[in-house]
Amino acid sequence: xxxxxxxxxxxxxxxxxxxxxxxxxxxxxxxMSTFYQLPEVAQPVTLHTHLVVREDAQQLYGFASEHERxxxxxxxxxxxxxxxxxxxxxxxxxxxxxARCVHDDDSRALVQLPGxxxxxxxxxxxxxxxxxxxxxxxxPAPADGSAPRPPAAGSQEADREAVSALIALGYKPPEAxxxxxxxxxxxxxxxxxxxxxxxxxxxx
Numbered sequence: 001x002x003x004x005x006x007x008x009x010x011x012x013x014x015x016x017x018x019x020x021x022x023x024x025x026x027x028x029x030x031x032m033s034t035f036y037q038l039p040e041v042a043q044p045v046t047l048h049t050h051l052v053v054r055e056d057a058q059q060l061y062g063f064a065s066e067h068e069r070x071x072x073x074x075x076x077x078x079x080x081x082x083x084x085x086x087x088x089x090x091x092x093x094x095x096x097x098x099a100r101c102v103h104d105d106d107s108r109a110l111v112q113l114p115g116x117x118x119x120x121x122x123x124x125x126x127x128x129x130x131x132x133x134x135x136x137x138x139x140p141a142p143a144d145g146s147a148p149r150p151p152a153a154g155s156q157e158a159d160r161e162a163v164s165a166l167i168a169l170g171y172k173p174p175e176a177x178x179x180x181x182x183x184x185x186x187x188x189x190x191x192x193x194x195x196x197x198x199x200x201x202x203x204x
Contacts, residue, residue: 002051002060009045012038014165014194015087017062019045028062029083031072031090032165032198035191037064052076052083059083071095074131078124085115088170089124092198099135102128112201114170161190166197 005028007021014035019026028047039045047062048069061083063069068090075086089098092113101109102125110121159180166176179197188196 002049004046005049005060005062006046007044009039009041009043011041013161014191015091015168019047019062026060028060029087030062030064031068031087032092032169032191032194033068033090033094034062034064036195038191061087065095067095071098074128075124078127080120080123084170085120088114089116091169091194092201096135099132101125102132103135158188158190158193159185162193162197165190165194 005019005021005026007019007026010018010020010025012018012035014032015029017028017030017035017038019028028049030047034047047064048066049063050061050069050072052059052061061072063072072083072086072090075081075089076083081089089110093101093109097109100106105125107118107121107125110116110124111118116124162180162185163173163176166179167173171179179201180193183193183196183200185193
């Protein structure tokens, strides 16, 4: 099992990133909550990881905090929730926000996430309630330990990257385009645009 990765961030295109560890490149999928904490490309990064081994593939998932990884591992144990849906959940809301939804029986917020219907939301609340009984709020520091970076200038390229990332997270292309168009992208990089679009979607 690979539980931790520390190396140089080579590339990041949500939900995928590449980390070089002594000449070996690790392809990792991560939720947007982790992407918001990543350093710039070519900078050191440390991620908590979870390895999923299937007959046809091996996939490594990375998280900015142990808190996030713990929630991911709990989510994929829920009947009908796979790694892709767990990433979508952690991308659409923070771990603390998800815990609040479970504790407050807030299925309305959960069904705004891609792939989460009414029955899945109810199942998540029912099965996760006991697992999150001792949940304590945690606000992770950036994955490189530095302060959050300022937004990059907005551009059509950033909008396109945001749309592609939302599609990869499970949103349909027309919906992803509408989500990006509904937010002000001026002065924002793709991660910031995605954050705003997901926040608006969940709060609808």
